[in-house]
Amino acid sequence: MANRTKQNIEILSTTNPKWKEYFDSLENNLKDPYFTNAYYELENKNAECFVYKDDKNMFFYPYIKTHINSLGYELDKNYYDIQGAYGYNGALVQDDTDTDFINKARKKFLEYAKEENIIAEFVRFNPLYTNHKYFSDITPINANKNIIVDLKETDIWMNSYEYSTRKNVNKALRNNLTYKIIESKDMTKIDIENFSFIYNKTMTRNNADLEYLFNLEYFTNITNKLKQNAIFIFIYKDDVIISTELVLLNDYVAYSYLGGTLKEYFEFRPNDYLKHILIKELQERGLTYFMLGGGISINDGIFKYKKNFSKNGIYDFFISKSIYNYEVYDLILKQWCKKVDLQTQEKYNHYLLKYHYGVS
Template sequence: MNKDIYFTREYAQVNELIENGKSLYYEIKSRHGHITLGAIKREIDTPVDGERYYDLITPYGYGGPVIHECTNLKQLLSEFQECFTRYCRDNNIVSEFVRFNPLFQNQEPFREMYDVSYIRNTVGTDLECSEDTFQSEFCSSARRKVRKLLRNDKISCTLTRGFEDIEEFLEIYNDTMTRQHATGFYYFDREYFYEMKRQFGDDLFTTSVYYEDEIIAMGLYFISGNIIHDHLNGTRSKYLNFSPAYLLKYTAMNWAKENGFSVIHYGGGVSNSEEDSVLKFKKRFSNSTEFKFHIGRKIWNQEVYDRLCRMTGADTETDFFPAYRANDGQKKKVAV
């Protein structure tokens, strides 16, 4: 069974609180194997012939269909396609947009079912590549910043299992989003964090940098088997000159290394450019550890999809998918 947090029913449920939809967890088991698919089911604003339709999107981060067990791949995929096609038809689902998980490359078995495209690489810290991960994976400028922080007697960093300091984290995170002029999507509801704590408990941990007695930066991480996902981070604006984010990464790396994890995954940028500032920052902790990130597009009801495009005046040649949502204000940049 694949235990990655992004493939769980609970992760989809938590993301109902930020994705403007209802969670869907589709599962098929047979003598040929086991496949699951977690998604967010969103209502499409424009009715067709008075009837409501829906589309699917991967919850924040990664997901898509994933094979947990398999004895006959061809038969299993055939069963999944037949059953899920019927499900989508019966539930008025028009299209699906998938962000496949770059650590598991789960797009590969489904290439004939989805229109799969390679987008860019994501990055991480390989905790098994050498004895000295700090030296081998952190770039020289990152190492200098970490050493400077460690020499400062007024600065310290702690790591705590669970998610106890939600209010402190929320304050710091929102300060960061305001400073970066983030869209409303990134101001996650308070309930989202409390529900995450309720669902995942000790499969979460935080790193906190202190200046004397004040927390000045925090990071939130997921534990998934032998993988750690770096989820969200923030720094108080008045302490940016200390670059405490480097100490967050260093502390998480040390703990993960000591506890036998294989990789910390940071994700990618908010664009496809190699010059993306978010990606360039994450690469400072990833000397050569990269993962190929793919997306998948699927039209489950071509007739209704085409009608929605005509009704919304959508440009069907746009790269945005689904095209009928291109002008509805729901575009958002997600660092993945």
Template sequence: MDALRVLRADRVDERAAWIDLWSQSPAQEVFTHPAYLEIFRQRSDHDCCCATMSSDAGTVLYPFYLRHLQSEYGLGLPCSEAKDIATPYGYGGPYAWGQADPKELAKAFWGAFDNWTMQENVVSEFIRFSLFEDELLPYPGEVESPLMNVVRSLDLTEEELWGEVRHKVRKNVKRGRNAGIEVIIDGNGNRLGDFLSIYHRTMDRRCADASFYYDTNFFESFCDALAGRYCFVHAMSGDLVVASELVLVSPRNVYSFLGGTDPAHFSNRPNDLLKFEVMLWAKSEGKHNFVLGGGKAADDGIYKYKESFAPNGVRPFRVGKRILNSVDYGRLAAARSKSVDLAYFPAYRAA
């Protein structure tokens, strides 16, 4: 069994090793590429890391942020060298492939990883898991399913796809087509300005958290760093973009990621047409799943809208939690607030 390696994206040789291993992985998910972690990290002192192990028993690729608590919360912390781990926005976890013996690989990987976290003074770990559980290494910590997500299987004929969406979707797709709406695939971000205008207005309408207001530089960096792993999809009314979406692309799956609709054109339901055309395009590209995601809360309007495209494709969105140093975890939680929300994980990050 090869030794555990924890690669860092800011070290040239380790970054190259990370990308090489990512290129070998069957999933090649955008969420696990070092550039994705760099683009979505919220602070410069969040180290973009990837724990790897490879042997005859299989290979593991586990990207995450190593976050330095002292620099985030100031000099008053009782544990000056404490850190914690979290996966980036989206889906992640310990991807594994070529598993001749999954139990042996899991035992070896988590044993070595936990030794590393002890040396690094890691207090806790939080993972947002991939919806495709068979791609992941078994997890030794607590697993919860706070929400449901929607996955549209594309392993159907076009007629079957049409029949499996809810009636209201079929009605809205017809309305969009009858209104002359056309959908185009933009693989290079040529209409980024149009996308941004719609996206920011959609965030305003939804009273979104400030962290979702990505600017032009953010998207330009995204497009440069992840070329070939995304496309923009635009619903057009003549020369006007009336709905737009950023879609992430992996070998097997595509992901509805960020987007919105011009409210002046709600009546023509361009977003329903856009998503149905994404399904058809992705199927033609040989993809197997279109991941629509979920809502902000259980059974909210956003979730119900997405569910209408795949009523039989509901899957649990799972998160993993581990307290790796219970003493320091308790001291940090106590230092933050006497009324800390213990239901939030990790408790010391509760607002």
């Protein structure tokens, strides 16, 4: 991928050292693991970062850029779409009080998108940064609620946890559950295999889409690329690993990323114990927030479980679905409908980039 510079705009590939250089120049609370070049390299796809700068400020926006023609569609020229990597995305701004700069940066991006034949853009904004406000041209969609634990709370046990969570943690302690926290850089091949086994077994049990199943190579790449931005926790019953979680983090915020639990050990409450141990660990490390995420839908069982750890930590989660070329977008959808069956069409109908699915 070419790296380009034009009128205070730079388009950077993951291999361009300027991506890391600009990222490292951000304020500490903005050095989010989801925005690193190392994280985007995990996707093994065409990622780039749009950077707009002046002497005092910077608009920093990474995303995956997909060549739509290569998916098998017949089009008159090359067209693309963009979306953030798995997790939270959007843009980071060094000084978000400068609305004139932010609006100008977004305008420059839209000009670039038009030049590049980018027809659609999908974003999952970060509830902590409320960075949907940087995209003034779109109407953000309030798609869900997310739970964030405030680690500055001095008595999380009493003030954040629900009674049921305290009860479950105490039950785990009575059942003599133990734990081990391993830095990403210290993970062994066996550790990675153990994590992968429990995670993928959990996803299979829950009938998760194939896109949520990751192979050993993916987890190995995390330990190699995110050496300073990831930790793993394992929960044991006797000598058996029964629950595990991968957390992405910096010095400010941690994210509950991927995890799983063996169903036959649910009765010992390993999930509650795992989150409790993580919260204590992150507090001891001096972090400010722990983002647990939300459920599949608003107020479902997963959401209620997460809310039990932070009963007052409910944040709005926004996404955006932007179409910049309706004519080409509709043409692609017509071709997609001819390529896939009705079941696939119905399954992905609410996706903006639905035409990515069922064609490869």
